[in-house]
Amino acid sequence: MxxxxxxxxxxxxxxxxxxxxxxxxxxxxxxxxxxxxxxxxxxxxxxxxxxxxxxxxxxxxxxxxSKDGLFVEAIRTGLPVREMHGAIDGDPAGLGERLVRRYLGLWEDPATGWRMYALLHSAASAPPAADLIRNFMVAEMLIPMTRYLRCDHAETRALLAASQLVGLGMVRYALKIEPLSALPREQLIACVAPTLQRYLTGDLPLTG
Structure with a gap:
């Protein structure tokens, strides 16, 4: 473990x-x-x-x-959605950095990190759990993010950013793969934030 x-x-x-x-x-x-x-x-x-x-x-x-109802409530209480919402507000030019900084802080907080691990572990272990988390994230994170962005392909942009954050959490905190798991936090933020910023507000090769 x-x-x-x-x-x-x-x-x-x-x-x-x-x-x-x-x-x-x-x-x-x-x-x-x-x-x-x-x-x-x-x-x-x-x-x-x-x-x-x-x-x-x-x-x-x-x-x-039911077990699904129990898991949904675990998602609701375990995923620090309000804390992530707090990172959305502010200058759009700094959104990527705010999101990464807040996300890493939540993983490293003993009060929230183990809960995020529990949900990530469950999502990786069973498709029904992944579906429940996906539905919750769409309703609680994706929709508010698209309303904030007010730009082209807002939903796709938000999903690209979410995929980056989820993958980061898995590799750095759940699997602890070196050297990413040992990379100093500020260096990691400097590496990842520009990618998130591009996904959210930059030029993307998207059509339609």
Whole structure:
């Protein structure tokens, strides 16, 4: 397991079954995120998540409806969408650098990095998980980005930028491939930001 995954907090021991409180819902989500990080989407089960959270499986179903519903909520809470939205606002000429800088910071933050790893691991392990993440990203990131760009081929531009960031997260933080994983952060930003900026606002060989 990677260092990112190992950053996650350990579950608190429970005595007896929990009832349906907001704290219980949060405990279930936390247990689910740990399972997605360790076992991916296929290896995560409602029963195992319930056992780790100290609740009855029926309570997990009550809160989330299904394994897909649990994963969608894990995406919603695990992907720091608001933080990425904050990087969008500002001078369009600096958008590429702002996005890369914020994205790297989220991976390196112990509070968010392991959650991003869990979701990336799950997306790589099962097509259904990848579909759920894709749908969420389109609704929560792609559409707001295209509205901000207000230029030709905005959707394609946003997807090109997203592909660059996802690949960067996989190689640097999940797989830890040298020398990219050891490249100083400011050097990495200087290398990647111009590419993102070109994707978002530069001239691209796109037609139609």
């Amino acid at each position: 990677t260092e990112i995954a190992e950053q996650r907090p350990r579950a608190a021991r429970t005595s007896g079954r929990r009832t349906g409180s907001p704290q219980t819902r949060a405990a279930i989500l936390d247990a689910a995120m740990r399972s997605f990080a360790d076992k991916g989407y296929p290896g995560t089960t409602i029963r195992a998540v319930a056992r780790a959270a100290g609740v009855d499986p029926a309570l997990v179903m009550h809160f989330f409806g």
